[in-house]
Amino acid sequence: MRIDIITVLPELLKSPFEASILKRAQDKGLVSVHLHNLRDYTDDSYRQVDDYQFGGGAGMVLMIEPIDRCISRLKAERDYDEVIYMTPDGTTLDQKMANSLSLLDNIIILCGHYKGVDQRVRDTLITREISIGDYVLSGGELGAAVLADTIIRLLPGVLNDETSALTDTFQDNLLAPPVYTRPRAYKGLEVPPILLSGNLPEIEKWREEQALDRTREKRPDLLK
Structure with a gap:
């Protein structure tokens, strides 16, 4: 399995994948996790990924352009089964969903931030929206780590005793x-x-x- 995570804070996500079961799964070649800094897909010197809302209102919004560039580049390299957006108003993650996702080959996880993403991202680029609970975090990074953990531990060979997950x-x-x-x-x-x-x-x-x-x-x- 390959998991690509798109984020504006890749440093926040490095630690969970460098220890314990998640690191062991990668060392065994059972999964590969790749972090993509959304700022690398901007075309201005400020590496801007967010802007004010049209119509006014508090909070910044992640722009569609860098997100589209990143997802398009990844899709040009391989096929993806799901492009997931972590958002509080998504479908709540449960074990049944984790079981289903663990059977896939390649997934993209987009981490929301600030006030969220431009709605056109959700309308045209996302195939599934997932929440880890009815509360709001500063961004989708911690939710993405939770989702990845629930999926990876179910992959055959990750746990020393595979019956443990069952x-x-x-x-x-x-x-x-x-x-x-x-x-x-x-x-x-x-x-x-x-x-x-x-x-x-x-x-x-x-x-x-x-x-x-x-x-x-x-x-x-x-x-x-």
Whole structure:
């Protein structure tokens, strides 16, 4: 998979992809992540990427020209399955969407900034708009990192145990059951005996019951 991220703040995005699972996935050649500074696609000495709104109003708007140049150049080099715009009014990211996106080959992620992008970008260049929640960030960079993480960890070979992703919260519309590790007892708190029994069928049954109970208690909406 290849992920191209277009941003006015590439330095904000470097760190997440230089550590942990995301770096390991790139080192293995399972994914390649490329950051594109939108200012590199301007044609003036000020490298201007934003301007005032027509009609007045507070906040600057990212211009269509540098965005169009960047996306056009990328598309001239390869085909893309999706051109995604990170925006608070997009479709809320969930595990089902992440699963679907992880099956693609090449995607572009455009990070919004300031008051957003010229509407003509959204009308003609974007194929999908995604939000990571009902709140507003300073820009789309952190949202793009979240989206990339949810996708990359699902790629075959990224996690040491591929079955781990299949038992994550939300994969089957249930929250994950509680988990425990050593020590078996700590300040009077004991690990449930069933987990020490070695009876795998009964352990799986217990985990399923715990997942259902936890979902019923914390997120009953998922059971609808």
